[in-house]
Structures are given as structure tokens and as C-alpha cells.
Amino acid sequence: MKAVRLLPLLLTTLSLSAQAQDAADPTGATAQGDVAVTIYNNGQSLVQDDRQLPVNQGRNRIEFPDVSARIRPETVNLSGPGLSIIEQNFDYDLLSPDKLMDKAVGQEVTLLRTNPATGAETRERAKILAANGGIVLQIGSRIEVLRDDGLPVRVIFDRVPPNLRARPTLSVTVESARGGTVPARLSYLTPNLGWTADYVALFDAAKGAMDMQGWVTLTNNTGTSFTNAKTILVAGNPANGGGRRNWWQSSSGAIDQAGTESGARERLGDYYLYPLAQRTTIANAQQKQVSFLDVKGAPARATYEYVNGWLGSSAEPMSASSVLKFSTAKQGGLGDQLPAGTIRVYMRDARGDPQFIGENSIDHTPMGSSMALRTGEAFDVKIRPTVEQRTKKGSSRWETRMRYTLTNARPEAVTIDLAQQGLWGDTRVTAQSLGGQAIEGKRVSADRMEWSVPVPANGSVDLSVTFDSRY
Numbered sequence: 001m002k003a004v005r006l007l008p009l010l011l012t013t014l015s016l017s018a019q020a021q022d023a024a025d026p027t028g029a030t031a032q033g034d035v036a037v038t039i040y041n042n043g044q045s046l047v048q049d050d051r052q053l054p055v056n057q058g059r060n061r062i063e064f065p066d067v068s069a070r071i072r073p074e075t076v077n078l079s080g081p082g083l084s085i086i087e088q089n090f091d092y093d094l095l096s097p098d099k100l101m102d103k104a105v106g107q108e109v110t111l112l113r114t115n116p117a118t119g120a121e122t123r124e125r126a127k128i129l130a131a132n133g134g135i136v137l138q139i140g141s142r143i144e145v146l147r148d149d150g151l152p153v154r155v156i157f158d159r160v161p162p163n164l165r166a167r168p169t170l171s172v173t174v175e176s177a178r179g180g181t182v183p184a185r186l187s188y189l190t191p192n193l194g195w196t197a198d199y200v201a202l203f204d205a206a207k208g209a210m211d212m213q214g215w216v217t218l219t220n221n222t223g224t225s226f227t228n229a230k231t232i233l234v235a236g237n238p239a240n241g242g243g244r245r246n247w248w249q250s251s252s253g254a255i256d257q258a259g260t261e262s263g264a265r266e267r268l269g270d271y272y273l274y275p276l277a278q279r280t281t282i283a284n285a286q287q288k289q290v291s292f293l294d295v296k297g298a299p300a301r302a303t304y305e306y307v308n309g310w311l312g313s314s315a316e317p318m319s320a321s322s323v324l325k326f327s328t329a330k331q332g333g334l335g336d337q338l339p340a341g342t343i344r345v346y347m348r349d350a351r352g353d354p355q356f357i358g359e360n361s362i363d364h365t366p367m368g369s370s371m372a373l374r375t376g377e378a379f380d381v382k383i384r385p386t387v388e389q390r391t392k393k394g395s396s397r398w399e400t401r402m403r404y405t406l407t408n409a410r411p412e413a414v415t416i417d418l419a420q421q422g423l424w425g426d427t428r429v430t431a432q433s434l435g436g437q438a439i440e441g442k443r444v445s446a447d448r449m450e451w452s453v454p455v456p457a458n459g460s461v462d463l464s465v466t467f468d469s470r471y
Contacts, residue, residue: 031065036230037282039218040238041340043194047226049186053080057179062172068190069168069223076170080184082177089171101131103161111139114152168224192221193282195233197341199293199362202354203300203324205347210300210326212334214293214341216274218282225283235339235364236271254360259328259368263337272337295334300326304414305372306383310422311390311400311467317382317407320416321374322358329368338365345375380409381416381455388464396471399430404463408455416453418463423447424471431466439463 033051053062073090108127114120126144130136135146146153176182195218203210216233220226266273274292282288304320324345327333342361346354358375365371389401408414424447432439434453441451455461 030225030227032227034230035226035228036232037193037226038232038234039193039195040234040236041195042237044189044191044238045193047186047188047190051184051186053083053182053184055083055174055176055179055182057176059086060174060176062174064170064172064186065168066224067168067170067186067188068193070190070192070221071168071170072189072191073170075187075189076172077187078172078174078184079187080182083182083184084175085172086175087173090169100157100160101128101135101155104128104157105131107158109158110156111137112154112156116152190222192223193226194219197235197292197339198289199338199341199343201300201324201343201345203302203345203347203357205302207297208299208301209297210324212293212295212298213291214338216276216290216292218286218288218290220282220284220286220288223284225281225286227281228279229282230279231276231282233274233276233339234268234271235274235337237364238271254362254371254373255365256325256370256372259366259370261330261366261368263330263335263367265337272339274339293334293336293338295336298326298334299332300324304378304381304416305374305419306416307419307421308383308385308404311387311402311420311469312385313387314385317384317405319377319379320381320383322376322378323417324371324373324375326371326373327369328365328371333368335367337367338362338369340364343373345373381414382407383416383418393468398469398471400467400469402465402467404453404465405460406453406455406463407460409458411457413457414455416455417450418453419444419448419450420465420467421448423449423467423469426470428468428470429465430468431464433464435461441465 033049035050036048038046038048047068049064049067051064055062067090071090073088076088078085078088105128108125111124111126113122113124115122124139126137126139128135129138129143137144137146146155170186170188195216198215198217200213200215201210218231263272266275276290280288280290301324303323303325305323306318306320308314328336328338340361340363342359344359345357347357349355360373360375362371362373384405386403386405387400388403389399391399393399402420404418406416406418427447429441429443429449432441432451434451439451441449444450449465451463453461453463
């Protein structure tokens with residue numbers, strides 16, 4: 001019955017809500033003081049709000065409006081000279097037409113009815129008996145249900161219930177050693193205020209280079225705006241009670257080799273800090289973007305990659321992955337640490353217009369890392385793995401002869417980085433050749449071999465490999 005109760009009440013209750021807010025803050029400005037916000041990648045943030053508090057000596061009840069509606073009350077800390085906290089309450093039951101009616105059950109209100117024919121207004125007192133799925137009123141000796149029948153009816157409330165707030169409010173009872181104005185800092189943690197990194201890369205294949213623009217995207221869904229806030233972003237994954245990431249949780253897989261270079265950015269323990277150069281207002285229900293990386297002409301190259309997950313055949317040729325390779329090194333790279341985020345890649349078409357060619361996510365990436373960003377699947381470059389023969393050599397030995405057919409329908413030669421995954425146990429390579437010529441693959445881990453295979457323009461090649469698996 002929500003729709004029934006909202007329509008006739010909307011004008012008066014919303015007006016009353018605005019009046020209550022204006023009464024609490026006649027200027028319409030925030031009650032926050034000097035605000036500093038530290039925002040983490042995991043959607044949690046530390047808010048530090050410096051306010052000047054008028055207090056009397058002894059016990060005081062102080063209200064802090066305009067705190068986050070998602071505040072974690074157990075994390076609140078109030079510090080100031082001569083102040084000690086005795087009790088705190090967070091009033092998160094916010095004023096709305098529905099809540100106002102719910103809290104008014106058992107109280108009297110004024111019904112204002114307007115005659116649509118004459119415009120004459122009549123008033124009568126009514127007691128609200130129930131507001132559960134509909135509004136039941138007692139008017140004198142009769143019982144009525146407030147209906148949405150198109151007749152102009154307004155409900156006028158005498159007051160706002162004391163436990164309803166126009167804005168999220170934290171109330172704290174403190175003991176003050178002296179009276180006067182005391183500088184105090186209110187600190188607390190809140191979820192629903194977070195940031196991510198977004199990257200835009202413009203790749204020039206002819207020049208073997210790319211331009212990279214990095215953006216911080218701030219998202220605020222706390223129910224509260226933070227006005228003119230000093231803002232620091234923390235890149236990293238601080239624990240919030242969930243422990244470390246488990247091995248089965250996926251990562252982006254874009255880091256070929258982790259870097260070992262140190263940068264000039266400020267650190268906080270094992271995290272990097274990205275302070276915004278200027279104070280900013282982070283409005284509720286808003287996304288805000290700020291640039292933090294702008295690199296021109298960084299070396300980059302396009303290649304192809306295919307991973308065969310196990311020593312088995314494919315029923316049909318499979319597309320190779322289109323891969324963009326680059327570095328985050330100071331020399332010959334982007335020269336920075338990259339917070340986790342999404343990289344979107346563009347290339348110019350024959351008309352010179354940039355066109356989107358794919359995107360992928362990256363994990364937190366140290367400076368000096370070698371990157372392989374998979375942007376999509378190749379249309380003209382295919383690989384088909386085939387088991388030519390599998391022979392049992394003993395109780396715990398198998399010999400598998402694989403053939404990988406690589407085809408290229410492009411008008412230029414390409415190189416495909418082909419990997420065979422799933423070499424469990426003691427697996428050895430006893431023979432390998434490319435088009436009948438010897439070739440050497442690279443054992444990059446206990447269960448993975450890689451080959452860099454050149455494929456001519458409008459041509460194909462066969463890579464043959466024999467594996468001796470011992471279990």
C-alpha cells in the first residue's frame with residue numbers, strides 16, 4: 001500500500017522534511033568541519049572531521065550531523081583537549097514521508113481537505129491508528145482509511161518525532177574538563193566510499209608506441225556528501241577481516257614478470273598514496289574522475305598468444321588472444337606503479353579516428369613490470385592442437401606426441417607465443433620441431449612450456465612436440 005500512502009502525503013511531508021532540515025541548518029551548508037578523507041581500494045574509507053565544539057564544563061551531549069549514513073559506529077573516535085567519551089548513539093532513521101507516518105502512529109495530526117469544485121478548505125483532527133500497508137485514522141467517533149481517490153488531502157504533523165533525523169547524525173555524550181570552544185577531531189570508518197583506477201591507452205602499431213592516460217574514479221554511496229575534503233587515495237589491499245586472498249580467487253594475469261623498481265610516490269606501510277592535488281567535494285551518489293597518469297609514446301608492441309590447457313586435442317581451430325605488451329619501467333616504460341583497474345585500448349583506423357579494440361583488468365602492478373594485456377580474440381590467427389599419438393610406456397609413464405597447427409590469414413607475418421599448460425608430474429620434452437626444423441621451447445614453470453612461433457603471411461606452420469610424462 002506504499003503508493004496509496006505516498007500520493008496524498010507527498011506535498012506536506014516533503015515540505016516538513018525540508019523545513020526540518022532548514023531549521024537544523026538555515027544556511028543549507030554542511031555541518032562538517034575541516035574534512036580529510038582517506039579512501040582505500042576495497043570500498044572502505046577513513047573520515048577525519050575537525051570541528052569546533054562549544055561545550056560546558058562537565059557532561060555534554062554533542063550532535064554531529066552530516067556523518068556518513070553508513071558509518072561504522074564501533075570505529076568512532078572523538079579526540080579533543082579535556083574531552084572523554086561516555087556514550088555515543090548513531091541515529092540513522094532518516095526523515096521520509098513513510099518514516100514520518102510510521103512514527104506518528106498513536107498521535108494526532110490535522111487533515112486538510114480541499115473541495116475541488118469550490119476550492120474551500122476544511123480542517124479536522126485525526127488520530128493515526130495504523131500505518132501498516134495503509135493508513136487507518138480515527139476522526140471523532142468514526143474510523144477511516146486514507147485513500148488515494150484523487151481528492152486533494154494533506155496531512156499536517158505537529159512536530160518531527162525526536163528519533164527521526166533529516167540528516168545522518170551521531171550523538172556523543174562527553175565529559176569536558178572545562179567550558180568554552182574546544183577543537184575536536186571526529187574519526188570513523190565507512191564503507192561505500194571507494195575508488196578504482198581506469199586507464200585509456202591509444203596504441204600506434206606502426207610506431208610501436210602507446211599513449212596512456214590514468215584516471216581515478218571516485219564513487220560515493222554513503223548517503224552523505226563530503227565538502228571541500230582533503231583527499232588521499234591508498235592503492236593496495238588492506239585486510240578488513242576477510243584474511244588474505246585465496247589461491248582460487250582470480251587475478252588479472254596481465255603481469256608477465258613483476259617489477260623490482262622503486263618509485264618516488266609516498267608510501268604507507270606496504271601501500272602507495274595518491275593524494276589529490278586540490279581539495280574536492282565528493283557528492284553523494286556521484287562518480288568523480290581525476291587524472292593521475294599521463295604518458296606519451298611509451299614503447300609497446302602487439303602480439304598473439306595461445307595457451308593449451310592440457311595435453312589434448314581441440315575439435316576445431318581456436319582463436320589466438322590479441323595481446324598488447326609493454327613495461328612499467330622507468331626506462332622504456334610507463335615509469336610508474338599502476339593501481340589495480342581496467343585498461344581500455346584504442347587504435348586509429350584508416351581515417352585516423354581512434355576506435356576501441358578491447359579492455360582488460362590489471363592487478364596492483366610494481367614499477368618495472370613486464371605486462372601482457374589480453375584485449376580480445378584474433379579473427380585471422382588460429383591454432384589447433386592435436387594429439388597425434390599417446391602411448392603407455394609403463395605403469396606410470398605416457399608418451400604424447402602433439403601437433404599444433406598455426407594459421408595466419410593476415411597479409412603480414414605474425415609471431416604467436418604458444419604455451420602448453422598442464423605438464424603435471426615429471427614431464428619431459430623429448431622432441432620438438434617447427435616445420436621439420438629443430439626448435440627450442442622455454443620451460444617457464446614446472447607445468448608450462450612456451451614457444452615463440454613465427455607464422456608467414458597468409459600461411460601456416462606445424463609445431464610438433466613429444467612429451468614423456470611420469471606420474
